[in-house]
Amino acid sequence: MYxxxxxxxxxxxxxxxxxxxxxxxQLDALIALEAIGTRLRFSRNQEIYxxxxxxxxxxxxISGTVRLSKLRSDGRRNIAEFCFSGDGFGLDKADExxxxxxAVEDVTVMRYPSAATERLIEENLAVARLLRDMALKCxxxxxxxxMILGRMxxxxxxxxxxxxxxxxxxxxxxxxxxxxxxxxxxxxxxTIETVCRVLSDLRRRGVIEVSPHSITxxxxxALEAIGxx
Amino acid sequence: MYxxxxxxxxxxxxxxxxxxxxxxxQLDALIALEAIGTRLRFSRNQEIYxxxxxxxxxxxxISGTVRLSKLRSDGRRNIAEFCFSGDGFGLDKADExxxxxxAVEDVTVMRYPSAATERLIEENLAVARLLRDMALKCxxxxxxxxMILGRMxxxxxxxxxxxxxxxxxxxxxxxxxxxxxxxxxxxxxxTIETVCRVLSDLRRRGVIEVSPHSITxxxxxALEAIGxx
DNA sequence: CGTTCGCTTGATATCTATCAAATCCTGTGG
DNA sequence: CCACAGGATTTGATAGATATCAAGCGAACG
Numbered sequence: 001m002y003x004x005x006x007x008x009x010x011x012x013x014x015x016x017x018x019x020x021x022x023x024x025x026q027l028d029a030l031i032a033l034e035a036i037g038t039r040l041r042f043s044r045n046q047e048i049y050x051x052x053x054x055x056x057x058x059x060x061x062i063s064g065t066v067r068l069s070k071l072r073s074d075g076r077r078n079i080a081e082f083c084f085s086g087d088g089f090g091l092d093k094a095d096e097x098x099x100x101x102x103a104v105e106d107v108t109v110m111r112y113p114s115a116a117t118e119r120l121i122e123e124n125l126a127v128a129r130l131l132r133d134m135a136l137k138c139x140x141x142x143x144x145x146x147m148i149l150g151r152m153x154x155x156x157x158x159x160x161x162x163x164x165x166x167x168x169x170x171x172x173x174x175x176x177x178x179x180x181x182x183x184x185x186x187x188x189x190x191t192i193e194t195v196c197r198v199l200s201d202l203r204r205r206g207v208i209e210v211s212p213h214s215i216t217x218x219x220x221x222a223l224e225a226i227g228x229x
Numbered sequence: 230m231y232x233x234x235x236x237x238x239x240x241x242x243x244x245x246x247x248x249x250x251x252x253x254x255q256l257d258a259l260i261a262l263e264a265i266g267t268r269l270r271f272s273r274n275q276e277i278y279x280x281x282x283x284x285x286x287x288x289x290x291i292s293g294t295v296r297l298s299k300l301r302s303d304g305r306r307n308i309a310e311f312c313f314s315g316d317g318f319g320l321d322k323a324d325e326x327x328x329x330x331x332a333v334e335d336v337t338v339m340r341y342p343s344a345a346t347e348r349l350i351e352e353n354l355a356v357a358r359l360l361r362d363m364a365l366k367c368x369x370x371x372x373x374x375x376m377i378l379g380r381m382x383x384x385x386x387x388x389x390x391x392x393x394x395x396x397x398x399x400x401x402x403x404x405x406x407x408x409x410x411x412x413x414x415x416x417x418x419x420t421i422e423t424v425c426r427v428l429s430d431l432r433r434r435g436v437i438e439v440s441p442h443s444i445t446x447x448x449x450x451a452l453e454a455i456g457x458x
Numbered sequence: 459c460g461t462t463c464g465c466t467t468g469a470t471a472t473c474t475a476t477c478a479a480a481t482c483c484t485g486t487g488g
Numbered sequence: 489c490c491a492c493a494g495g496a497t498t499t500g501a502t503a504g505a506t507a508t509c510a511a512g513c514g515a516a517c518g
Contacts, residue, residue, distance in 0.1 A: 072380075091368070092365060098369070098373075121354065122354065125351065128350070128354065128361065131361055132357065132361040132364055135361055139321070139364055139371060140321055143328070144327075146378060147299060147307050149375060149418060150415075150418035151307050153474095181497065182496085182497095189379035189380060190474075191474075192496090193474090193475075193497095193498080195497095196499080199498090200499080212482090212483070212484095212496075409464070420507060421464090422465095422508085426466085426467080
């Protein structure tokens, strides 16, 4: 748990080009945020924050994968989101965290105190825009998932998940699965057995190749026919 | 479709007290927005905007109920959100609307052009905060629904919906249902028949009283035991 | 008074969860 | 490097919840 001033390059990972960011003033915002952020590392399955604990800061993934989950008193668990490099999380302004955040694999994150962020907004408009846009991005992701959970079959859910992962990594042929089957089930609202059965079925149909933490997309056309929209 | 300068009181409906807002600078923000907004009326089932059309403005409900829905090519429909008095919608910055917005019952909304809103942000920091907070509120609502759609039974979904409506109207004994059963089903990810069956079952158990557009919550304790969390 | 649309109920089919067991990785220690 | 332990994954059998198909009911409206 140490602090350094070299986070900007990672913050840009996968985003718009540097000149574009500079024009919009986003670079200023990123540099300003850098000054108030703390770089933290967490190892696999380590808790970043717990559901129910106080807020007071928000985070951005530098590398690795984070899961936001909620455990109910009766044991049912639900994963609200997987956050990858570049994603912000814990933005909620509620007094209590409604989800816990855990490292799916070893991760590096930046933590930004909310109070200092608010002060930064006073001086730097681009920070305000950046935060709003981050919230809107999270909102769009959540609404996409509402469609998936609301009206899709198990096969459609799994396929759209694979396509999403493939798109995230900019690799049309592979989907890396840093999380376990149990996490996938809790993310898609189906049981781990159903996740396995669907993957096996797709494998038998020759559409994918399966290994525990990596799926090869053999027939993208077929997959998109199942999982698009 | 006319314009007037008396929207502020409605905008405050159900929110913090006026002195509190004035201190935070939110009143300034609301007045500034008022100047760029247009007040619009829509009648039952009329479309406010269509999925796929260009964005360019965002909205706030003054009175009535709006549904954000998506219709898939195979006929499956999904309702992302019901928006009531005070709720913002259409905030997404995507080029295309990912949902259509329709009036569930007669509604009055304010429409704010995005370009003018951006200019306003330059002058007025409170506007930026207001928009971010609105986005965060939408995000929190979407994430609550992820839990419902992901791991809850039909009965739990319906009950949590009734409790949510009751909380919205600040009436512990009643839930008004401006929308039809079909909308409720598409919102909760279950069929209209299941919605009916669950309501009938709860009625037979003496927990609620049912009429097409209003439910009386007879045994709140029992309902909360089913639908909380 | 009949029509229509939305709501409700019934019978059956289907999908997914649950329970159970076998198999496969993965990491660890000898 | 190999054997082993323990967890994760996969597969199978069955149960249960909800969807689907079908029909009846009831209120609003011309």
